[in-house]
Amino acid sequence: MGFLFWVVADNAPVTRAFIIASALFTVFFGIQGRSAKLGLSYLDIFGKLRIWKLIASVFAFSSTPELLFGLYLLYYFRVFERQIGSNKYSVFILFSVIASLLFEVLALALLKDPAVNLVTSGPYGLIFASFVPFFLDIPVSTWFRVFGVHFSDKSFIYLAGLQLLLSSWKRSILPGLCGILAGSLYRLNVFRIRKAKFPEFVTSFFSRLSWPTTGSPPSAPTRNIVGNVPSYAGRQVERNYPSSMPSAIEPPEDSIATLVSMGFDRNSARQALVHARNDINVATNILLEAQSH
Structure with missing residues (x-):
């Protein structure tokens, strides 16, 4: 436990x-x-x-x-x-x-x-x-x-x-x-x-x-649980995921919309999908990890 x-x-x-x-x-x-x-x-x-x-x-x-x-x-x-x-x-x-x-x-x-x-x-x-x-x-x-x-x-x-x-x-x-x-x-x-x-x-x-951990202190995300989704301004995914990674095809619009509906900035969502090769689960993890830094 x-x-x-x-x-x-x-x-x-x-x-x-x-x-x-x-x-x-x-x-x-x-x-x-x-x-x-x-x-x-x-x-x-x-x-x-x-x-x-x-x-x-x-x-x-x-x-x-x-x-x-x-x-x-x-x-x-x-x-x-x-x-x-x-x-x-x-x-x-x-x-x-x-x-x-x-x-x-x-x-x-x-x-x-x-x-x-x-x-x-x-x-x-x-x-x-x-x-x-x-x-x-x-x-x-x-x-x-x-x-x-x-x-x-x-x-x-x-x-x-x-x-x-x-x-x-x-x-x-x-x-x-x-x-x-x-x-x-x-x-x-x-x-x-x-x-x-x-x-x-x-x-x-x-x-x-809480017991101390090795990560950085929590950032201040701004999405309400039930809607009203402000963006995460200024959080670039490239900061944590180098641009040298192979790019995928242009992400589908519905995948971008799904991530935006979860409270992420549209540009960051697109970049995360590119790095994740359009895998929405991986892209979500990328964005959440980017938040914590």
Whole structure:
């Protein structure tokens, strides 16, 4: 598990801090043998309010399989922090966690049946809120077939999410659905939440809190998760990828448009595609790496 602490991208300090906190909380309660008791119940909310349980339910997974799938998804969704910046991504995390918790509390108030009144713990709200922009804003770049069944490069993320959603059956489905509702509210810009920002010292705190890495400090990408795509001015791909590399044919317009829709400057997108020989996945990696320098 320590390997995951170090592979999280340099350009996503908030994601790195959240992954580390989630892993540490899970290990801590697991060692104490309390993992199975972390889920929220009706009595926890409307009986004797237990603040420690609320905090634990945000970070700690109740089992090792949930931890592995959850951390994998959190790590993948770091792409959103890279796109909108650590400050706005911190707002997205806070909004997703609070909104999903409120939905869970409402569900617990309505469903008092002992068979369904326990909600499993873990950052389900944040993870499944992230599936909303993942579904709507991340394009499919590759299709392939396995035993006659069509899959895309996004299929593995959906499968990991489905596994996590069904990991504890009713106990995990409920917080997963609450997370999707929270992500939808963010998408709809309720209370103009997408324009909200924290003071800069908040994200600076996360940068200092996370374990140091060998990369450069995070840059400030400017794309909103749900649209409004300013360009990354002045970031030339040639800076990191020499012009001596063999050039490919002129990139297709639809490939350039796909990268532009992800928040990259049109000229940089074209150059990346040339260097990647029109492989959109490689071009995306080139552009993301160029951002981090």
